Amino acid sequence: METKATVIRDQDSDTAELRINMGPQHPATHGVFRMVLTLDGERVVNVEPHIGYLHRGSEKLSEGENFQQITTLFDRLDYISNFNNEWVYVRVLERAMEVEIPERAEFIRIILGELNRVASHFLFYGTYGLDIGAMNPVMIGFRERERIQALFEGVSGARMMHNYFRVGGVKEDLPDGFVPAVNILLDQLKRGYEDARNTLTESEIFIERTAGIGKLGPEKTLDYGVTGPVLRAAGVDYDIRKADPYSMYSQLDFKIPLGSHGDCYDRYMVRMLEIEQSINIIEQCVANLPEGPIQGKVPRILRPPEGDFFVHGENPRGDLGVYLVSAGGTVRPYRLKIRGPSFSNLMALSSMMEGAYLADSTVILGSLDIVLGEVDR
Amino acid sequence: MSTDNFNQYVTEEFETKTRDLLTDSSPDIQPVFGELGIICNRSDISSVCKLLKDDPEISMKYLRSISVVDWVEHMEVVYHLSSIEHMNRIVVKVKIPLEDLRVDSVINVWAGADWHEREGHDLFGIEFIGHPDMAPLILYEGFEGFPGRKSFEIPSQETLYGD
Structure with a gap:
């Protein structure tokens, strides 16, 4: 080396x-x-x-685990948005086994998944500020994220590695007082979001450092398979929650923020506006959270039928896909391939960075918001 | 009960269009679990992918991933394609015999095939012809064996670190 x-x-x-x-x-x-x-x-x-410094062989390891055990491996892929990872994994089994999920469980999943998106974007906000040399954002970002993590700990028992989603539903019902706690949290998050916006969004130094830097047009982003906020910052309207709706997303009212320049500032802005939209989604779900069971009818031992299944979902970083090859009648997957959004987004790094100043290299890398746990798997 | 979890990605119209487009290479086309599965000859993969991408109505501009599956008797490379404009999905599969683990690279069709193919080379030892750089991506240089394959045994703690 x-x-x-x-x-x-x-x-x-x-x-x-x-x-x-x-x-x-x-x-x-x-x-x-x-x-x-x-x-x-x-x-x-x-x-x-x-890349590859964090390669743990999650795909190979999963071939030796039972279907229920693999959720824990997914927690450790993109360790900033654990709920979203688990969600895609349980959905691939639900699709294979045609499990129907009760409405309450779907709402719980959306609330937690969107809160996780907010937490992830706040973390991006903090670290991105730090990449550029601003010290304040990291305090605000981590403060807000920690509030969300505390709520997650109340729900699942763990700050990060939740292992809470199950095939057919979730592990256990929400704790008492969850709904008022979320309402208080949302108020705090909105104030935190205002703080965040006032600190960076209109800061002249920040705009000078990010606007027009690391540009990538819609054609090139698509060619590289870039997804998530980086794709939408280039003006391509592709969000799986709208384009290929899953769970209850088609019944919820939200917008997909789009950029137009495809530069670092637009990527930042898309994520910030997504925080607003996610808070909006959570509010709708909390107001309409139905009573009822949290677990659908699922056999005790999971044996998906023979065949191969591909399911994807919109993670904070983009399109996370799981390709499950099932031999039929077995309790373990024959092959499990994980398509991580950070992996594809990182591929476009060279074409963004070539020709830029050295001082902008961290600005460009930070704007991709990669998580190496998912790149290396 | 939500209804969104079992989306279908193939319409009859889309299926006929794809069939018409690919008559020359005559691959096996069938809808499988809501997606359109194409089993393609090894020599045709590059041209089939190019046709699927360039056709304005099918427009598979988005290569989602390339996966390799070890079926012990043979290998299989699976391409997950999708279009951004329409909610259509295509899965292209190529069977690769063990004696000759080679297949044409699709890097000229989608630039995003780059790392997916390198990963397939790292973990399964498939050679993608026409790929400019097949250096190890996920594994370190000098790693022996192909850890993705079924025949690969995960070494014990003792072998790795001694007693």
Whole structure:
């Protein structure tokens, strides 16, 4: 591994190219991501991303686990939005086994999934501010996220690795006083959102650092399979909750925020507006939360039929898909492939960063909001 | 009870259109679990993908993922395609014999095939012909074996770290 900077002198011209290594232990890489940048002066001419430092073989491991046990592996993929991961995994089994889910369970899932999206975007807000050099946002972002995590702990017993969603429903009913607690939380989050907006959104320094940086147009984003806020920032209206609705999303009233420039500022803005929309969704669900069972009819031992099934859902980072190949009659998957949104989003990094200033490299990487647990799996 | 969980991604019209488009390579086309499954010859994969992407009405512009499945007697590469404009989904499958683990790369059709193919090479040892860089992506350089395959045994703690 190259750890020192090396100078490569081009024989034909007078300029010298400089190769520097960034990561894997670098605070701005958001985990264990390494990239080798080739610089010409202050411009980046080439980016060589290296991933795999967090590869735990989740796909291979899942072939040796029972279907019920695999939820825990999904918690550890995108460890910022655990509920959303679990949700996609249980849905692939529900589709395979044609399980019907009671309405209350669906509403609980939406409330928790959207709260998780808000928490994830607040974390992005905090760390993105830090990437750029603003110290305030990280305080606001983590403060708001911690409020949500505390509520999750009350529901599932764990701050992050919840293991709460089950095939056919959820593990147990919501604790007493959940609805008033969510209402108080939403009020706090709205105030926190105002704080967040006042600190960064209209800050001139922030706009100067992000607007027009790391541009990626709609054609290219689609070509790379980029999804989530990065795709929508380029103006492509593709959100799985609308385009291929699952759960109860088609009955809820919400909008999909879109950007137009496809730059870092638009990516930031799309995420911030999504916080608003998610709070709106949670409010609708809490107001209409029905009584009733939280678990559908599911056999004690899960044995999906033979065949292969693909299910996807809208994670805070984009399109998370699970491809399950079932041999039929077995209690373990034959093959489980995880299509992580961060994995595909990261592929577009080179084309965003080439030609940019070195100082903007962390700004561009931060705007993708990657989680390495999901890139490496 | 919600009804959204069992969406169908194939209409009859869409199926006929796809059939008409791919008459030359005559692959096996069937709707499977709500998606349109295409079992394609190994030599045709690149051209079939290009047709599916470029046709304005089918417009499979979004390559969701490339997965490799080890069926022990043979390998299978599975392409999940989707269109952004319409809610249509296609699954293209290619069977690859064990004696010759090669298939054409689709990186010229979708740039996003890049890392998916490298991952397939890392974990299953499939060679994607025409891919510019097949260096290890997820595994470290010098790793021996293909951990995705069924024949790969996860080494014990003792083997990895000693006593």
